[in-house]
Amino acid sequence: MPLWTWLLPTGIFLLAFAYLPALRIALEGFPALPKLLSGENLNSLRVTLLYTLLTVPLSVLLGLLSALALEGNSRFRQFLRALVFHPVVLPTVAFAAVFLYLLNPLGPLQGLLHTLGLPNPLGDPLGAFLAVVAVGVLKDMGIYMLFYLAGLQNLPKEVLDAARVDGAGPATTFFHVTWPLLSPITFFVGVMAALGALRNVDHIFVLTKGGPVGATDHLLYRVYTLGFEYFDFPSAAALSLALLTLLTLLALVALPRLERGVHYDV
Amino acid sequence: MTFRVSRHLARVGRPGLRALGRFLREAPALFVALPFLALAGFTFLAAFTPTANLNRGEVGPFTLENLRLAWSSADFPRLYLNTTLFVFGLLLVQLFTVTTAGFALAQLSGAAQNWTFHAILLQLFLPASALILPNFLTLKALGLTDTLTGLALPYVASATGAFLLRQGFRQIPRELIEAAVMDGATPWQVMARVLLPLVRPHLAAFSLVSLVYHWNEFLWPLVVVQSPEKRVLSLGFASFTRSAESGMEWGLIAAGAILVGAPMLLAFALFQRAFVESFARSGLKG
Numbered sequence: 001m002p003l004w005t006w007l008l009p010t011g012i013f014l015l016a017f018a019y020l021p022a023l024r025i026a027l028e029g030f031p032a033l034p035k036l037l038s039g040e041n042l043n044s045l046r047v048t049l050l051y052t053l054l055t056v057p058l059s060v061l062l063g064l065l066s067a068l069a070l071e072g073n074s075r076f077r078q079f080l081r082a083l084v085f086h087p088v089v090l091p092t093v094a095f096a097a098v099f100l101y102l103l104n105p106l107g108p109l110q111g112l113l114h115t116l117g118l119p120n121p122l123g124d125p126l127g128a129f130l131a132v133v134a135v136g137v138l139k140d141m142g143i144y145m146l147f148y149l150a151g152l153q154n155l156p157k158e159v160l161d162a163a164r165v166d167g168a169g170p171a172t173t174f175f176h177v178t179w180p181l182l183s184p185i186t187f188f189v190g191v192m193a194a195l196g197a198l199r200n201v202d203h204i205f206v207l208t209k210g211g212p213v214g215a216t217d218h219l220l221y222r223v224y225t226l227g228f229e230y231f232d233f234p235s236a237a238a239l240s241l242a243l244l245t246l247l248t249l250l251a252l253v254a255l256p257r258l259e260r261g262v263h264y265d266v
Numbered sequence: 267m268t269f270r271v272s273r274h275l276a277r278v279g280r281p282g283l284r285a286l287g288r289f290l291r292e293a294p295a296l297f298v299a300l301p302f303l304a305l306a307g308f309t310f311l312a313a314f315t316p317t318a319n320l321n322r323g324e325v326g327p328f329t330l331e332n333l334r335l336a337w338s339s340a341d342f343p344r345l346y347l348n349t350t351l352f353v354f355g356l357l358l359v360q361l362f363t364v365t366t367a368g369f370a371l372a373q374l375s376g377a378a379q380n381w382t383f384h385a386i387l388l389q390l391f392l393p394a395s396a397l398i399l400p401n402f403l404t405l406k407a408l409g410l411t412d413t414l415t416g417l418a419l420p421y422v423a424s425a426t427g428a429f430l431l432r433q434g435f436r437q438i439p440r441e442l443i444e445a446a447v448m449d450g451a452t453p454w455q456v457m458a459r460v461l462l463p464l465v466r467p468h469l470a471a472f473s474l475v476s477l478v479y480h481w482n483e484f485l486w487p488l489v490v491v492q493s494p495e496k497r498v499l500s501l502g503f504a505s506f507t508r509s510a511e512s513g514m515e516w517g518l519i520a521a522g523a524i525l526v527g528a529p530m531l532l533a534f535a536l537f538q539r540a541f542v543e544s545f546a547r548s549g550l551k552g
Contacts, residue, residue: 006370009363013423021400069294080299089530091482091500094523101516199395202484251391
């Protein structure tokens, strides 16, 4: 049996459920592109960009910091790591529902925010946006922590020892040795986080439904409401095309370097 | 600096100081884990506290009432069954597609390997959730909306899995295959007896990623499934949350979240090491 037949099962399904659908979006979304210029559509594009620009650095940074704090293999550390990791294995809708309870007018987190003189986040545009960012970051940072933990374990001991012998303090060692050596992982985790920010909107369904006043109206959420609640397929296709364009830009930046990463480390 | 001082304190004699040193060393770890401890703790406490008390800002007295009510106000047995059928059925098919694709990718060379590699890698940036619109129309044309099969179709081919398996197959020395062929093994025997056992860790890693991802999935089922008896867990839970939220039934919501999360959390607790290792090793997810 020739080798290429082995690629058929994957190839057929990729064609039917990835490449052709993307092409279809491009063809059907393109004529509707002028519709994109409405205020609400531009708003959801802006929300998506801001959401991505905030969640990516935050979740990567917090993933790295928790990996640094939770390195080591004591039982206690393992337990704490499981705690940080637990939202990863929880359905996002369930994780977000917990925040619904915490942030309800009589909920514990709402009480804490109230004593600090802050409004209920879910009723306030900025607050709701930040709440959605926070839930997104807390949900995913555990998996990024895991990648960094693996990276920290694989750091070459000789280099770290050499730095210590040369009299480098912890801060110098981190910024001049650890951080540069971890950069392939940071790149990979950053790409994963950006992909996640563009495609994971489950918590918006539970927490804010795009509101208040469109503050959390992520592109993908809007694709769903336009397409499957209002059955406005042309507009939904135009917005899907906007989303695919963002993903394509990400792919153009990431593909060449990811390939190198995949060749050398995985 | 704190680390060095605390390590020193932990070593010196006096028990009080030693405890202080140990605490200082664990302080950053505790600090990082604290919000997650609070999250898990509040959910757990709320799930066992009557809602009336939660709404007065109280915790306790503890009761199993919420769990009982949550269990009876959504068809959980059906939701578990549908989700299990969906994720394991899909996994079975995926194990076939990722193995064949991974094997081909590992064997190809030159330009062909370069092209197919890039073509498949591209799928990572065409996630099914961004393609809900055309994929739904495809399912409709096939008459497969509102079926668990339709739910699974867009995920049958997985770039993540194909790469993982490609890495696995590449690590197998050629001599091993040649030796098996010399001994008169057919290609199928080589696959089943020699290759598959050697890529078992990669298949396991992929299985875990796939199970977790699809068990938690929400948006695509929301689009595909219309009838309540076809719902999967996350979908059933979301509609259950909506009705409980309007009645401020926080105890019910917390109990429901525990019911929905329990299987994966339990699996994670039991297989933590394998889980963590495979996640870390798999490198790619989704």
